[in-house]
Amino acid sequence: MATRSEAISIVFDDVSYRYSVQDDWALAHIRFSIAPGERVTVVGGSGSGKSTLAKLANGLLKPDTGCVTVCGEDTTCGDVRKIRQRIGIVFQNPDDQTVGGTVEEDIAFGLQNLQVPRDEIRRRIDRVLSLLRLTELRSRPVHGLSGGQKQRLAVAGVLAMNPSAIVFDESVSMLDPENATHLRSIMLDLHRSGITIIHVTHDPEDLLKSERILVLNEGRLTFDGDWRALAACPGVLEEANMLSPFLIRFQNEIRTNGFDWPVFIGSEKELARTIWEFTSKM
Numbered sequence: 001m002a003t004r005s006e007a008i009s010i011v012f013d014d015v016s017y018r019y020s021v022q023d024d025w026a027l028a029h030i031r032f033s034i035a036p037g038e039r040v041t042v043v044g045g046s047g048s049g050k051s052t053l054a055k056l057a058n059g060l061l062k063p064d065t066g067c068v069t070v071c072g073e074d075t076t077c078g079d080v081r082k083i084r085q086r087i088g089i090v091f092q093n094p095d096d097q098t099v100g101g102t103v104e105e106d107i108a109f110g111l112q113n114l115q116v117p118r119d120e121i122r123r124r125i126d127r128v129l130s131l132l133r134l135t136e137l138r139s140r141p142v143h144g145l146s147g148g149q150k151q152r153l154a155v156a157g158v159l160a161m162n163p164s165a166i167v168f169d170e171s172v173s174m175l176d177p178e179n180a181t182h183l184r185s186i187m188l189d190l191h192r193s194g195i196t197i198i199h200v201t202h203d204p205e206d207l208l209k210s211e212r213i214l215v216l217n218e219g220r221l222t223f224d225g226d227w228r229a230l231a232a233c234p235g236v237l238e239e240a241n242m243l244s245p246f247l248i249r250f251q252n253e254i255r256t257n258g259f260d261w262p263v264f265i266g267s268e269k270e271l272a273r274t275i276w277e278f279t280s281k282m
């Protein structure tokens, strides 16, 4: 997969944002920093501020107080065009991302705006169409695509720009299980190649594979850490209107029933082995 060597750091320093003075704060006093090449999962209930955070990260929205910096560049007064080229966002609603025409024209649009040479545009389109399994749809009009196909096209359009960091805002929500798994594996490959990944998700099952998790609850950051630390903080996910992954709920239920169960098991294989050992001692 073609990548850039430069990775991106993102810093939120006491950031608050509201859409208008009559509104409540969509985000309040948010502080965290993402190191170059990190992979971060952002979770929280509906309206908790995940998409707002995504848009603040690449300068589409500017903080009301505090500041957001991308590679040391302040999004309020820095070169926002440059920042947006470096951080791509796959929007939650693919209709906000696609410009129309055919699939191929849609991907070419952003590249033409950046005056990328024609041969390079063709190479990048071929690469991302194949990666997102859209090659057969290349001449299809965008308005005739299904929701999931549009979502894959939105991802293809962002990848074609070769960003150094990508925010995926609920990008698997409309995909069937096979395409969702494929997109998650693309995210892991991008991360392995040095790209900073922010994955916004509602799906509790994404948590177990996360290296670092940010939990938003009504505009506040209530947790920042890895999955093991989150499993040790009962209530954080529930208070944020999120379920724990099935594996964890299942084990909590076993403990509630009085069994002396190990503190944390994070994979289906580990769980199966422990159940086997447990039952063979009975």
Ligand SMILES: Nc1ncnc2c1ncn2[C@@H]1O[C@H](COP(=O)(O)OP(=O)(O)OP(=O)(O)O)[C@@H](O)[C@H]1O
Pocket (backbone or CB within 6 Å): 019, 020, 023, 026, 044, 045, 046, 047, 048, 049, 050, 051, 052, 053, 092
């Ligand atoms: N364009 C807007 N104008 C006014 N208020 C908005 C706008 N967009 C979002 N909000 C409000 O800001 C808050 C945070 O919204 P946001 O879209 O960031 O939440 P979210 O966590 O992404 O939710 P979801 O999981 O439903 O996508 C909500 O209260 C929402 O109603």
Ligand SMILES: [Mg+2]
Pocket (backbone or CB within 6 Å): 050, 051, 052, 092, 169
């Ligand atoms: Mg959202």
